[in-house]
Amino acid sequence: MAAGSRALGNGGDLTPGPASAFRPWWRPHLRQGDLVVYHVDLTPANGSESAALAWLDESENERRRRYLGDLPKRQFALCRAALRILLVRRLDCPNRSLRFEEGRRGKPFALIGDERCGFSFNVSHSGDHGMIAIAPGGRLGVDVEVRRERKAIDQLIEILLTEAERRQMEQMDSDRRISRFYDLWTAKEALVKANGLGHAIDVSRLNLVDSVGRSGETRGFHDRDVLGGRWEISNLGTAVFAASLARELPPAP
Structure with a gap:
């Protein structure tokens, strides 16, 4: 670490030191x-x-205690703490001054004291995997789902996908069909989360048949009917989990 740089200490504030007091659980x-x-x-x-x-x-620790079961407790604690650390580093502020509130439809935002933070962020978790997206402004959403067999996957395909998306999957074998469903589902959830509208959006009207590529690929999505605006959708998935990032683009000139 260069001279004059600052590291994160064990107490949750930015403090001088040669290295972090813990090993990060995010990358x-x-x-x-x-x-x-x-x-x-x-x-x-x-x-x-x-x-x-x-x-x-204190409020976050109380919220954690209210979760039932070790997994949701762990998911919340590790994701929220990682988010705090990442924002504290970007904003160069003490952890104690950073707090979170929720918008009208439940999407969280960060404040330093009483001033709203300029960074946009979104968090998702499934099983043993979490995702945190952070950018300096703009609407974004991220979603992750562990790939696994679901008894009701045929019903989910009928409920969540458009006719064009279902037709695209008709010629796929079972494994590829399930994988494609998860890719489309996480992309739709990421778009919904970016808009902060929750279940007010009917995702079966979002046609992403040409907007979700292979893992590591980013494609455009121009929606006039449901969300409006221009978006980029990035497939972040692996063999273990499906994950998508949705980010709003500036209006076309």
């Missing part, structure tokens, strides 16, 4: 200019939960 998964998506390791064996708890404020 960059995608970089697009000033936007970064991080993968968060939520496995219980990584030993990070006790370090994460020190970063949460």
